[in-house]
Amino acid sequence: MRHAATAYLFSLALTGTAAAQMDAATTERLSRQALAEQLGTMSVTTMPQFQEGQLWSCPVDYVVLSRDWSYRQGGFITVNGGFGIVRVNKALGGFLKVIVNDIDPRTMTFTPSRPASAYIVTGNLSTNRGDIIDVGPSDVPGGIFVMLQAEPTLRLIADGFVNNKMVIAFARQQGGVDVKVPIETSVEDTTSGGLQRKRSPKAGLEFSECVQQLIKNMM
DSSP: OTTTTHHHHOOOSOOHHHHHTSOHHHHHHHHHHHHHHTOEEEEEEEOOEEETTEEEEEEEEEEEEEEETTTSTTEEEEEEEEEEEEEETTEEEEEEEEEEEEEETTTTEEEEOOOSEEEEEETTEEOOGGGEEEEEEOSSTTEEEEEEEHHHHHHHHHHHHHHTOEEEEEESSTTOOEEEEEEOTTEEEEETTTTEEEEOSHHHHHHHHHHHHHHHHHO
């Protein structure tokens, strides 16, 4: 999905006809207001992946609407992607996918903006350079894919579910300031135009079960 969050994130009160009758300033003001009301985690879901009938990966997908105060003076952005544990030959590895899109409130268009680096933060712990195995572009415009050591990645994810908070951090340029995006791991879905969040432990429980099975299959 090129803009996975587009239809899902926003159900603006403006219809095409209503927007056409407003001047540009009013349209932008109402768009900004609608976006501001929906800031935060939109969804966190787990969906095990299989390869040739064998459990292969335990990914956790996330969608967040946030603001970038480091590079865009508080501009609205969508940050989505996934993190998790994957089987690599006869070993386990961790991974992080971060897809960033800048939002133009005047037109509600999304512009992909691939990060230069990305990592996971939970509490006082984070993945660091020593944990990175490989970095490359994701299969979606505006995305980066980072392969990580299974440890501490698995511990960071587990702590994130226990504490209902993880942080995805990324820089838009090498050596640049990090943009930190909090994720509420208990948010299963968002309804009512992005204003009501359904919370449950489902994603955490399913991730735990998936990893246990993945490890069991490798024994």
